[in-house]
Amino acid sequence: MTNPEQKKIRVATTSLAGCFGCHMSLLDIDERLFTLLEHVEFDRSPLTDIKHCGPCDVGLVEGGLCNAENVHVLREFRKNCKILVAVGACAVTGGLPAQRNHLDLADCLQEVYVTEVSLHNGLIPNDPELPLPLDKVHPLHEVVKVDYFIPGCPPSADTLWKFLTDLLAGRTPTLGVELTRYD
Amino acid sequence: MSETFQLDGEDIPFAPGQTVLQAALSAGHYIPHLCYHPEFKPHGSCKVCTVKIGGGNNTRTAASCTLPAQAGLEIESDTEEMNALRRTLVQMLFAEGNHFCPSCEKSGNCELQALGSDLGVMTAGFRHFYPDRPVDASHPDILLDFNRCILCELCVRASCEVDEKCVFSLSGRGITKHLVVNATSGKLADTDIALTDKAMQVCPVGVILKKRVGFAVPIGQRRYDQRPISAQALDDAPRPPSASGPNGSGVCQACEE
Amino acid sequence: MPQSNLSPELTTTGLTSLLDGQGRKPTRLLQILIEIQAAQHWISPENIDQLAAELNLPRARIEGVIGFYSFLHAEPAGQFRLLFSDNITDRMLGNQNLLEYLCNKLWLERGHVSEDGLVSVDTTSCTGLCDQGPAMLANGMAIPRLTRERLDEIAELVLQKVPVTQWPAELFVIENNIQRREILLANSMQPGDALRAAIAQVCVPGSAVEAAANQRSWREGIPSVALCAPVSTLEEIKRSNLRGRGGAGFTTGLKWEACRNAPGGEDNRTRYVVCNADEGEPGTFKDRVLLTTQADLLFEGMTLCAFAINAKQGFLYLRGEYRYLLEPLNAVLQRRRDANLLGANILGQAGFDFDIEIHLGAGAYVCGEESALIESLEGKRGIPRNRPPYPVTHGYLDKPTTVNNVETFCAAALVGLHGGDWYRGIGTAKSAGTKILSVSGDCARPGIYEYPFGVTVRQVLIDCGAENTLAVQVSGPSGVCIGADEFDRRIAFEDLATAGAFMVFDESRDMFEVARNFAHFFAHESCGFCTPCRVGTAMLKATMDKIAIGHGTQYDLAEIDQLNRILLQSAHCGLGHTACNPTLDTLKRFRPTYERRLKSLDFEPAFDLDGALATARRMTGRDDAGAHLSMEAES
Structure with missing residues (x-):
C-alpha cells in the first residue's frame, strides 16, 4: 500500500510549556510508527533535532505558553505549518502550568530567588539568553489561530493515531466520545 | 398519561406538571443538561438543555427543564443547531472557571467533563478567564475547590431544601458571582456540614470533595468512563411507576411544592 | 474623633430598634440593609450575624443579598462614597476628566478607599440625570451638572468631613426640564378625581359590562351590583388600548384582567399592585420627572388598579438612584391617606382598602425586569x-x-377619568395615547418631551434642537440604534417601541465608543444567573476592549456574532437577549468605525503579549529586545 511516488506529509512537532508526555504518547503508537513513517517525514521535532521548522503540512504543538520563547516558537510553527494542531491539555487549556495563574508572578520570582535560599545568590536571573516568563500561562489559541485541538493528558496513542490517520486520509479528524478525554 | 408532545419527531407522553426535560427523560429520551437534577425543582440556569419549540418559521428557544410539557408541542433537540449551542455553553463554562481535568479528583465522574466529551467539545475556544478562586481546605473531612464551580446551585438547593442547613449560598453578580459558605469566618470548618449531607452528593463537578479518598477508583474505571453521560442520565431518570417500582413517580416531590 | 460622627457604629441595640422599625420581616431585608448601609456606610460581619440571628435567616443568604446590589458593601467603602454616573451621555459631557480631577484632588486611586477610610471615588451605571449631567451620587444622593468648581466644593466638604446631609442644598437641585406637554404632563386632575369617577360607574341594564359583572359575580361570589364599577374600570382600561410603557408593550387591560381572574388567597383579595420605578435603562429619566411632578396621578393609577383587580396592597419599587425622592413621595402618600384616598374604605366605599409602601432598590438594573423586581x-x-x-x-x-x-399607571388614571374611547383616540391605531421621551445627548434642549404616539424621530430632533445628528439610540442600550436614513421612523409600538430613552449623537461622536460603553454596562449589570449572559456579557466586554486598543480582527467580529446568537437563543431574560444589540446595530450602520480599528486581518492575540512580560521585566530589570513581544508575528 506504500506508494513511494506519493509525496510524504511533512510534520513538525514541539513541546512548549509541557512535559513531553504527549510526545511519549505519540511514540506509544508502537509498531504503527512504521506505517506512519511511510506517509510522513519529520521536520523540526525532538525526534529529529532540527532546530527551526521550514514549510510543513502539519504542526503538532504540545504545551501551553509560559514565556516569550514559547510565543516565538509557536509563531514559527503557525507561519510554517498549513495545519496547526494543539496537542494535549496544556496546549488546549494551559493545563498544569496554568495552575500557577492565580499566583502573582512577582511574588513567585521574589520567593524563589530572593526570599528562599537559591542557587542564584539572591538575585533574579536577568541573562538576556533566558526567556522572560509571561505573567500568566495561556493556551495556544489565545495567541495564534489553531486548526485542531486534541485534548487529553496526554491524548492516548490511539487518540493520536486516530487523529493522524483521519488527517492523512483527507478526512476531518473526529475522535468520538471514547477518545475525547480531558484527563 | 394520554397526552403527548413531539420531540425530534417522536411522541413523548407526559404527566401533568412535568416539564419537557422531565417527560423526555422518563420516556427514555436524552436532552443534554447540567444544572437539572431529578430530585430537585428545575432551576434553568445552565441553559444547556435549551431546545427549539414550534415548527416552520415561528420558532423560539427555551430551556426544556423549566418548559412545561404541553400537548402538541413540537420540540427539536438533537439537531446540529441546538448541539452547537450546547457546545458553546459548555465551552463558556470551561473558559469561565479553572478546569484542569488531569489534576482533578472528579475526573471521570464529572458531569461537565462528560457532557463536553459527549458533545465533542475539544477546546474552550474562548480566552480563559483564569479567575482567582482560593480553595477552602479548612474542614477536616471536606475540601472546597471553587475553581471548578459552575454555579448550578445544586449544593445551595440540597443544603437548604434537604439538609435544612443552608451551608451554601451565592453572592456577587455577573461574572463575579460566587459561592459563599454560611459562617462568619467564611470557612467550611465553621459550618455544620456533614459528610452524610445531600449537599455532599450533588455537585456535578469537583467543588465539594470528600478528603482522603482521592483516586480510590482509578481513572478509566469511573462513572462516565463506563458509559457516556447521555446513556447514564437515562438510567438515573425517574421512570413511570410501571418501569421503576412504587417510588418512581416521574415527577420529583420538590417540583410540586 | 470627627470620624465617629460621620460613621457611627450601629450598636447591637441600635440595630435591634432598626429591625423593629422594619417589622422584622425577611421581605424587608433589602430595606434593612439599605438603612444599615446609610447609617454606617458599610454592613459589618457583626451586623450580618445579628441580622441572621434576629431574622432567622442563614447569614450566607444575607451576604448574598449584600453582594448582589452595587450600593451595599460588606467591606468599608469610605465614609464618603462618590460615584460618577457613567452613561455614555455623562461621558460625552466629560465625566472621565472630572473623575480624574476629583481623584487627583483627593489623592485617590479610582475604586480604592483612601487610606484613612474617608472617601472612595468610582463609577456607577446611569443615574437618570442625562439631561443635566455629568452627575454623581454622594452617599446615594444625586448631584447633577458637575463642573470642576462644583467638585472643588465637594472635595472641600469631604476633607472637612461635613456629612452629606449637611451639604449645601444647591448642590442637589434637580431640574425637571419639561419641554413638551400633552395629555399626561398637562393634566389638571385633582387627587381622587379618577377614583371618584371609577366608583360612580354603574351597569347600564343589558350592557356588555352588566353581563361581564354577572358572570364575574358567579365566579367571585360577590353581588354583581358591587362589581359594576370595578368591571367597568377593567373594561375602560381594555377599551383604551393602553399598553405597558416599560418597553415590552403588553396590553394593560389584559394584564389587569388576568390578575383579577387569578385566585387571590382565602379572602380572594390577596393581590398586589406593584409600580416599577426602577428606571435603570441608561438614558431614561421620564419616571424621575413623573415621580417628581405627577406623584398623585401615579398613586391614583395604582389605586385605580387595586380597585379594578381587587387588591389590598401596593408597592412602589423606587430605584436607589432616586433615593432623594423617598421623603417627598412618602409625604404624598400621607396626604392621600389623610384625604381617604388610601387606607380603609377609600372615599367611603366599604371594603375598598388599599395602601402603598415604598421599597428602595440598591443599584441593580436587572431589577427592572418584573420578576426580578418581585424577588427584590x-x-x-x-x-x-x-x-x-x-x-x-x-x-x-x-x-x-x-x-x-x-x-x-399615570396613563391609567387618565383613562379612569376620561374613559377608554377618549384615550384610544390619541396616538396611532396600534399605539394609543402619548409617550414621554427622555431626550439627552447632542441637542440644544435636552429634557422631557411628551408626544402622541406616531411622532417621527426627525420631529423630535427638530424640537430638541439637534443638529448634524449621526445617530439616535432609541430606548437605551437594550433598544435600537438608528442612523440618519431612518429618522422618518415613528415612535410607536409598531415601529420604534421605546421605554422612553432618546439619546442623540452628532457627527463628532464615535459610535464604537457608544457601543463599548453599553457593552460594559451589560457586563456590569448581568445578574449572573444563566451561563450565556454571565459569561457572554463578560466576553463581549473583553472583545470590545480588545478592538478599542487596536488589536481587534475579523475573528473578533465573528465572535461577537456568535455571542449574539448564543445570547438570543439561550439567555434567561431580556438583559441577555439584548446585550449585543448596541454592538450589532452600530456594526451594521457604522461599520467603518470598527474597521478602522482592525489593524490586521490576521489573528491577533487575545491579550496584551508585551504587557504580559511587564512584571518579569520589572523584576529582572531587563529591557532588551528579547524582553519584549509584539502583537503581530514577525515576518
Whole structure:
C-alpha cells in the first residue's frame, strides 16, 4: 500500500510549556510508527533535532505558553505549518502550568530567588539568553489561530493515531466520545 | 398519561406538571443538561438543555427543564443547531472557571467533563478567564475547590431544601458571582456540614470533595468512563411507576411544592 | 474623633430598634440593609450575624443579598462614597476628566478607599440625570451638572468631613426640564378625581359590562351590583388600548384582567399592585420627572388598579438612584391617606382598602425586569424568575401581582377619568395615547418631551434642537440604534417601541465608543444567573476592549456574532437577549468605525503579549529586545 511516488506529509512537532508526555504518547503508537513513517517525514521535532521548522503540512504543538520563547516558537510553527494542531491539555487549556495563574508572578520570582535560599545568590536571573516568563500561562489559541485541538493528558496513542490517520486520509479528524478525554 | 408532545419527531407522553426535560427523560429520551437534577425543582440556569419549540418559521428557544410539557408541542433537540449551542455553553463554562481535568479528583465522574466529551467539545475556544478562586481546605473531612464551580446551585438547593442547613449560598453578580459558605469566618470548618449531607452528593463537578479518598477508583474505571453521560442520565431518570417500582413517580416531590 | 460622627457604629441595640422599625420581616431585608448601609456606610460581619440571628435567616443568604446590589458593601467603602454616573451621555459631557480631577484632588486611586477610610471615588451605571449631567451620587444622593468648581466644593466638604446631609442644598437641585406637554404632563386632575369617577360607574341594564359583572359575580361570589364599577374600570382600561410603557408593550387591560381572574388567597383579595420605578435603562429619566411632578396621578393609577383587580396592597419599587425622592413621595402618600384616598374604605366605599409602601432598590438594573423586581421586593437577590408562571398569577409572595411602569399607571388614571374611547383616540391605531421621551445627548434642549404616539424621530430632533445628528439610540442600550436614513421612523409600538430613552449623537461622536460603553454596562449589570449572559456579557466586554486598543480582527467580529446568537437563543431574560444589540446595530450602520480599528486581518492575540512580560521585566530589570513581544508575528 506504500506508494513511494506519493509525496510524504511533512510534520513538525514541539513541546512548549509541557512535559513531553504527549510526545511519549505519540511514540506509544508502537509498531504503527512504521506505517506512519511511510506517509510522513519529520521536520523540526525532538525526534529529529532540527532546530527551526521550514514549510510543513502539519504542526503538532504540545504545551501551553509560559514565556516569550514559547510565543516565538509557536509563531514559527503557525507561519510554517498549513495545519496547526494543539496537542494535549496544556496546549488546549494551559493545563498544569496554568495552575500557577492565580499566583502573582512577582511574588513567585521574589520567593524563589530572593526570599528562599537559591542557587542564584539572591538575585533574579536577568541573562538576556533566558526567556522572560509571561505573567500568566495561556493556551495556544489565545495567541495564534489553531486548526485542531486534541485534548487529553496526554491524548492516548490511539487518540493520536486516530487523529493522524483521519488527517492523512483527507478526512476531518473526529475522535468520538471514547477518545475525547480531558484527563 | 394520554397526552403527548413531539420531540425530534417522536411522541413523548407526559404527566401533568412535568416539564419537557422531565417527560423526555422518563420516556427514555436524552436532552443534554447540567444544572437539572431529578430530585430537585428545575432551576434553568445552565441553559444547556435549551431546545427549539414550534415548527416552520415561528420558532423560539427555551430551556426544556423549566418548559412545561404541553400537548402538541413540537420540540427539536438533537439537531446540529441546538448541539452547537450546547457546545458553546459548555465551552463558556470551561473558559469561565479553572478546569484542569488531569489534576482533578472528579475526573471521570464529572458531569461537565462528560457532557463536553459527549458533545465533542475539544477546546474552550474562548480566552480563559483564569479567575482567582482560593480553595477552602479548612474542614477536616471536606475540601472546597471553587475553581471548578459552575454555579448550578445544586449544593445551595440540597443544603437548604434537604439538609435544612443552608451551608451554601451565592453572592456577587455577573461574572463575579460566587459561592459563599454560611459562617462568619467564611470557612467550611465553621459550618455544620456533614459528610452524610445531600449537599455532599450533588455537585456535578469537583467543588465539594470528600478528603482522603482521592483516586480510590482509578481513572478509566469511573462513572462516565463506563458509559457516556447521555446513556447514564437515562438510567438515573425517574421512570413511570410501571418501569421503576412504587417510588418512581416521574415527577420529583420538590417540583410540586 | 470627627470620624465617629460621620460613621457611627450601629450598636447591637441600635440595630435591634432598626429591625423593629422594619417589622422584622425577611421581605424587608433589602430595606434593612439599605438603612444599615446609610447609617454606617458599610454592613459589618457583626451586623450580618445579628441580622441572621434576629431574622432567622442563614447569614450566607444575607451576604448574598449584600453582594448582589452595587450600593451595599460588606467591606468599608469610605465614609464618603462618590460615584460618577457613567452613561455614555455623562461621558460625552466629560465625566472621565472630572473623575480624574476629583481623584487627583483627593489623592485617590479610582475604586480604592483612601487610606484613612474617608472617601472612595468610582463609577456607577446611569443615574437618570442625562439631561443635566455629568452627575454623581454622594452617599446615594444625586448631584447633577458637575463642573470642576462644583467638585472643588465637594472635595472641600469631604476633607472637612461635613456629612452629606449637611451639604449645601444647591448642590442637589434637580431640574425637571419639561419641554413638551400633552395629555399626561398637562393634566389638571385633582387627587381622587379618577377614583371618584371609577366608583360612580354603574351597569347600564343589558350592557356588555352588566353581563361581564354577572358572570364575574358567579365566579367571585360577590353581588354583581358591587362589581359594576370595578368591571367597568377593567373594561375602560381594555377599551383604551393602553399598553405597558416599560418597553415590552403588553396590553394593560389584559394584564389587569388576568390578575383579577387569578385566585387571590382565602379572602380572594390577596393581590398586589406593584409600580416599577426602577428606571435603570441608561438614558431614561421620564419616571424621575413623573415621580417628581405627577406623584398623585401615579398613586391614583395604582389605586385605580387595586380597585379594578381587587387588591389590598401596593408597592412602589423606587430605584436607589432616586433615593432623594423617598421623603417627598412618602409625604404624598400621607396626604392621600389623610384625604381617604388610601387606607380603609377609600372615599367611603366599604371594603375598598388599599395602601402603598415604598421599597428602595440598591443599584441593580436587572431589577427592572418584573420578576426580578418581585424577588427584590421580597428582600432577595434580584434574579429573574422562570416563567411561566407569570406574576399576574404567581407574583409577590406567589400571589397574583400586577406590575406596571410609572407612566402606565399615570396613563391609567387618565383613562379612569376620561374613559377608554377618549384615550384610544390619541396616538396611532396600534399605539394609543402619548409617550414621554427622555431626550439627552447632542441637542440644544435636552429634557422631557411628551408626544402622541406616531411622532417621527426627525420631529423630535427638530424640537430638541439637534443638529448634524449621526445617530439616535432609541430606548437605551437594550433598544435600537438608528442612523440618519431612518429618522422618518415613528415612535410607536409598531415601529420604534421605546421605554422612553432618546439619546442623540452628532457627527463628532464615535459610535464604537457608544457601543463599548453599553457593552460594559451589560457586563456590569448581568445578574449572573444563566451561563450565556454571565459569561457572554463578560466576553463581549473583553472583545470590545480588545478592538478599542487596536488589536481587534475579523475573528473578533465573528465572535461577537456568535455571542449574539448564543445570547438570543439561550439567555434567561431580556438583559441577555439584548446585550449585543448596541454592538450589532452600530456594526451594521457604522461599520467603518470598527474597521478602522482592525489593524490586521490576521489573528491577533487575545491579550496584551508585551504587557504580559511587564512584571518579569520589572523584576529582572531587563529591557532588551528579547524582553519584549509584539502583537503581530514577525515576518
